[in-house]
Amino acid sequence: MLKKLLLGAIALSFTNCLVLNPLGATIDREKGSVAAGRITDAAIQTDLVNSTLLAGRPAISLITLLASDIAKIESDKYYVKADVDQCIDDITGFKGFVLGSLITNIISCQDLKTDGYITGDPFPSF
Template identity: 35%
Template sequence: MRKLLFVGMVSLLSFANCAVADSLGLSDSVKGSEARSQIKAAAMTSDILYYGSADPANAAMITALDLFMTDLFLKIDDSKYYKKTDVDKCVKDVQVIGLLVLDPSQTVATSENCTGLKANGEII
């Protein structure tokens, strides 16, 4: 009876929810708040590099505005978990496309890697 109860509890706990594995760091996931901060850090770096060289007098104001717009365009729930590889793809887009082609907020709004970020689902 004890073995059956033990096996039942282990099975229930291991298959109950992805959030358990995510929050314990057992899966390759990033919490939404961490994903948001990584993307915003990449956006700030791109903004500073671009606007600092193109328009140094207004760089701080433009960077603040673009970071605000980036945060508006991010469709990330801070309490959910996202695949680390997907978040890394969005960060890379913001670093490259956001610096060379578009500004970071437009990159977040238009890049498939950023608009397609999906939270990890539940197993239940």
């Protein structure tokens, strides 16, 4: 009986990862299209504040609109939400206002890892 329960728990855990992670149904995952929108919004916000403070009028650059492409976000993949949140916090935080959204994006958002079926992209490497 204990053996059946243990095997059932392992099977349920494995199917949970295989089904819920790609669907983005787990709590700490975020779809790439959502992450890309949040990163672009953060870059636009930072550019608007910086340009208003420095030039006296709000403006954004065309490069700001490509923030998700600079961060190499793929819309069909899933990312760890804490990593995306840290990237956005860096862009909208002190680092973003001092260095600008482009440089902060290059520094802080290049290492966002995709979240695959179990732990890798899409399978773990052995």
